Amino acid sequence: MSKIKIGLPRALLYHRYYEGWETFFESLDCEIVKAKSSTKYILDRGVKVAEEEACLPVKLFLGHVEYLKDKSDYIFVPRLVSVEKNKYLCPKFLGLPEMVKSSITGLPKLIDVTIDLRDRKSNLLKVALEITQQLNKSYYQSLKAFVQGYLAFKRSIQYPSNRQKQRGQYKVGILGHEYIVYDDYINMGLINKLKELGVRAVTTEMLDKRELKSGLSQVSKDMFWTFSERMLGTAYHFFENNEIDGIIQLTAFGCGSDSLVGEMIAREARDKTDLPFMSLNLDEHTGEAGLITRLEAFIDMLKWRDN
């Protein structure tokens, strides 16, 4: 019997959880199907099927689903409500399965389980069992896959091996959602361009627990959204860290939480720090030339200060 093919759209929270998700499905003896990276073709497909007001990351997600729909038996589109106590995720994650179903025709079956850990973390196990039931796997197999997947995820956030710190003369803090910062297509190779310019990028994921915690402790009010709060905490950490030479904020066009938290961070940056700060808004029409011009000017600014 051939393995069940599970399509994993390489977008949105894939970038945070893929190590866990992939290990989980592989332990269930499934085959993972995914695009090698986001491409123009994928984004174009997404833009075409997406509802007009969807944000850029959702458009990209839909493009990935389009790409996978003829290649997989199931596509994993979880409904992520909450991943920590008393906090939520952005509404787009709450309605993602509906968004996919209403935008795309000819879909294979979706694994659209609801992940809601607002009350208790152990709900995650129930979700895992639900998935394995849908895939006709045994209870024992599912427990094993759950444990392995969970451990893989924990390892990935503890030792972000694929998020290697790079070398460089300058250190620039990057603020932005993981699905923008780690998608080279959507951010137009920003991290690599920085590297070419002799700059080392520092992201939220590279901070250790203590650093993030000290940043988060300065957030004056509950942020409701897990990832926006992390971003804000990171920003506060950057403001105070004297190893950082500058901060670049990446926001996505149409992103609701960015329009709020992004603006808040930009204002706080003006008040709380003298560090060079630049905000870049990305959308499907963003020209690379403009991005490069700004990046180069930003790096020149850092060098200028240095001399």
Added chain:
Amino acid sequence: MKKGFLGIDVGSVSTNIVVLGTDNKLIKKLYLRTNGQPIDAIQNGLKKIEENLEVEIMGVGTTGSARELAGVIVGADVVKNEITAHAVAGSHLVPGVKTILEIGGQDSKIIILRDGIVVDFAMNTVCAAGTGSFLDQQASRLELAIEKFGELALESDNPVRIAGRCSVFAESDMIHKQQLGHSLEDIIAGLSQALVRNYLNNVGQGKEILEPIIFQGGVAANQGIKAAFEGELDTEVIVPKYYNVMGAFGSALLAKEAVQENDESNFNGFNVSDFDYTASSFECQQCPNHCEIINIHQEGKLVARWGFKCSKGENNQVQSSGK
């Protein structure tokens, strides 16, 4: 023979070239329309600037949106983005400047400096309302010489309110006001104010605009816009002497600096204006990214190419056919 440095700024609307002496004094300047033909503009510009020029070129710098292209053709010692080039020139010509307002053909920028150092900047993103191209377009619609635009605005006593958020709406608003019978002067003055408001709300949003303020770029020739800036900011705005070639000026200063570090210039000489340069483009089909690749040929020989997202372009693995 005197020694000097060449600065070339190839923008969307104009191509500017300056020659600076080793004392940083301007020897010659040139402002040309790019007319969508950057290669021709660079070659013509070089030819013109060379006429009767008794200067030995010790270094050359390029900037502007076609800086890479220009850099390949002339053999630049430094290829710099226009934000840095403008900042360098601004702070050189007006020492102590704290704010640079720059409006060019298709982009506008604001550069904030403190103690001679750039501390913040912004550039227009999605909207070109209020840049030179739009003013050009409106001038030709009204059958006015663009040079007259600013003078006319100054003659207005009662500027009308024009929507400046978007150039398309600004145009319909202007037409509407014309049809109502408002005078041309008032409409143009109103447009100038609208553009300045748009600039300050967009590019200038959240920026600390302190004196001394300089206004440069092609649009700084427009007295009406300058007056509108002064009205809105309630302070004096300085238009530097070489306001329309500041990018090129900065780039020549940067060239001087680069050559001091490198000791030797890469300048290909003025005879590059005699070579035949052609640019071609194709969409690479090697992966689904379909990068748009530009090839630059000198006398039929490939001398440069860019546009790749991957490293395939660097070792010329991909043929122009894209296969």
